[in-house]
Amino acid sequence: MDDSTITLILEGCNQARELESNLASLVKQPQLLYNSCDEIVKVFDSAKKRLQSAYDMPHELHPQHIQIDPAILQELLQSIDAARGNLPESSRMINVELQQGSGGGLHLPAMDVTLHSAGGASGASSSSQRPRKRKENMEVRVERMAAPKIGNTEIPPEDGFTWRKYGQKEIMGSRFPRGYFRCTHQKLYQCPAKKQVQRLDDDPYTYEVKYRGDHTCHMSATAPSILPLPDITRAMTTTTSEPPPLTSTTSTTTSVSSLGRLLSMDVSLSGGGTSSGGMIEVSGSGSAGGAGTSTGTRNYGKEVEYPVVDMADVMFNTGVSNTINSMDFLFPSMEDKWDSSSRDKKDTGK
């Protein structure tokens, strides 16, 4: 390997570290943050090209996939939605590919995500249920998640939030009952987020999860952990899973695509596309939708921590980082989260 390539890589690492050290201030300046990311990507991209030509590497390596806390992904999508702005309806399709991994760390199940406005009159419901007018014009997000095929398949898939079950009901025409959950922090932070979890009749190993309302618990200064958008690297792990099928999307110019490149995942805006297994499909005119995130969560009292990788790890897809770096200052500690949780007293006085 020639020295110039190594120099280039080191330069990229330096820029990444610089970005890391300035991240706290850059989060308030999205444009600068974008530029910094773009510069780093360019440097690594250049190094990659040199390696490709020098070692006769295939020009398109198998994309390695980063697993993202779905909650963080939601926030990412929220930002994407905001960035998308006035794009025509037909251009609002965003495809994000999630790969069900087999390596270490928390591996999130492949899932389909569909966003649509609950108040939208034109959007025909995918279900046969009659439309039900909501009291609040809340956005409804529908996700499909794979249930564990071993162990307790009754446990809904982890999604990065803490939920409290408040009801379960047999649904007409469905073999499985529907579970009703609301955010654990509903009382403490008036968080309106709710979700419904139901197993599919035709596929008991798949859950359909409907999310209503946005998490506001993270907006409180004392709220449990939530990550600002740029912190998505916090919740990413790399995986050496099987090469996925290529996504067929037509990119349009947007910061999203660069962000996707940065994250080594396929993120693009397209004028169409289909949703298939493992594909996240976002459509509709989302507003302030998008739930918050957390770096860890409890599910039925069990906490799961999301592994962390360095940005350089992300870029090189090494997935070998085991260091908790200085980015930590950006994130509320799990201790804080638990302190908050412990303050979430039982809802009394009903």
Next chain:
DNA sequence: GCTATTTGACCTAC
């Protein structure tokens, strides 16, 4: 004792 889950009853949109 505190918190989460279960589950029958009740409320509400359609």
Next chain:
DNA sequence: GTAGGTCAAATAGC
């Protein structure tokens, strides 16, 4: 009137 959604008392687990 019916089905979906929510409440809240009872219960379980730590």
